[in-house]
Amino acid sequence: MSSAPVSHHAHELPNPATYVKLAVILGIFTIIETATYYIHISELVITLVLLFFMTCKFVLVVGYYMHLKFESKILVAVFSVGMMVALAAMLALIAINHNF
Amino acid sequence: MSGLSQAQQIAHHSDEAHATSTGISHNKIMMWAFLASDCMFFGSFIMTFMVYRGKAAGGPRPQDIWDIPYTSVSAAVLLLSSLAIVLALTYLQRGNERAFRIWLVATAALGLMFLGGQFYEFTTFYHDGLTLHSSLFGSTFFVLTGFHGTHVAIGVIWLLSLAWLSKKGKIPPSRSEMPEIAALYWHFVDIVWIIIFAVVYLIPYKS
Numbered sequence: 001m002s003s004a005p006v007s008h009h010a011h012e013l014p015n016p017a018t019y020v021k022l023a024v025i026l027g028i029f030t031i032i033e034t035a036t037y038y039i040h041i042s043e044l045v046i047t048l049v050l051l052f053f054m055t056c057k058f059v060l061v062v063g064y065y066m067h068l069k070f071e072s073k074i075l076v077a078v079f080s081v082g083m084m085v086a087l088a089a090m091l092a093l094i095a096i097n098h099n100f
Numbered sequence: 101m102s103g104l105s106q107a108q109q110i111a112h113h114s115d116e117a118h119a120t121s122t123g124i125s126h127n128k129i130m131m132w133a134f135l136a137s138d139c140m141f142f143g144s145f146i147m148t149f150m151v152y153r154g155k156a157a158g159g160p161r162p163q164d165i166w167d168i169p170y171t172s173v174s175a176a177v178l179l180l181s182s183l184a185i186v187l188a189l190t191y192l193q194r195g196n197e198r199a200f201r202i203w204l205v206a207t208a209a210l211g212l213m214f215l216g217g218q219f220y221e222f223t224t225f226y227h228d229g230l231t232l233h234s235s236l237f238g239s240t241f242f243v244l245t246g247f248h249g250t251h252v253a254i255g256v257i258w259l260l261s262l263a264w265l266s267k268k269g270k271i272p273p274s275r276s277e278m279p280e281i282a283a284l285y286w287h288f289v290d291i292v293w294i295i296i297f298a299v300v301y302l303i304p305y306k307s
Binding site for chain 1: 122148169172176287291295302304
């Protein structure tokens, strides 16, 4: 019985300083997103900017905070299937309702 | 061992490890499968909201009641909670159980702050005339954000339970998978809000 192996693997994951840097980046992205609400430019441009930053934040949290970047491809596949089905359902609803 | 992923190595070494055909803990696979199914759950609600958000039925429209600065602070609080829980897990894996508990309770406190903010927002919207029954916009908004809030509430209870178990000495570093599963759930709640914040509150639409 040994608890050492778990701490051994902690060395392979990002350290606390990296997590804090990521939080700062996520905060900056959130500020940029909020700023778009007050900028009066093309709605298409604003939508694309928001989708871009939203995707960046999503990838950073899933990849680094949830450690999926460091996990087995099996887990990546399991999660990706759910994401793909959700996206497909979203696109279907958009197509049906001619929304946006 | 060099050919194995980090997760497989953890599963191999951990005291809690059990033999699996994939080399990955069944608990972890189960949580990722649950999160994948939750993607579909929230994806459906988000798109239903997008379809019906213009159907205000004479009641308040989104642009009439949104308080973007306030919601931005809520989004930041939830992002901070994600940082707090990843720090909690890191400290546990490094053997610092006290720091683990402190960051775990901080995460739960930030979650409670978010819930308090959501309660205030719901109350304000109610007084502005937006209810679950007032319009399709109101129905889809409250169902979506209400289910998200329920997820946060469940997460807070889970985190506080883990903090209590840790205080009792039942979560040593060798059992870090238990809080790791909870952390996955908590981060997922955060990424759902990342999407809700952008898609529900910020993306413009023609009213």
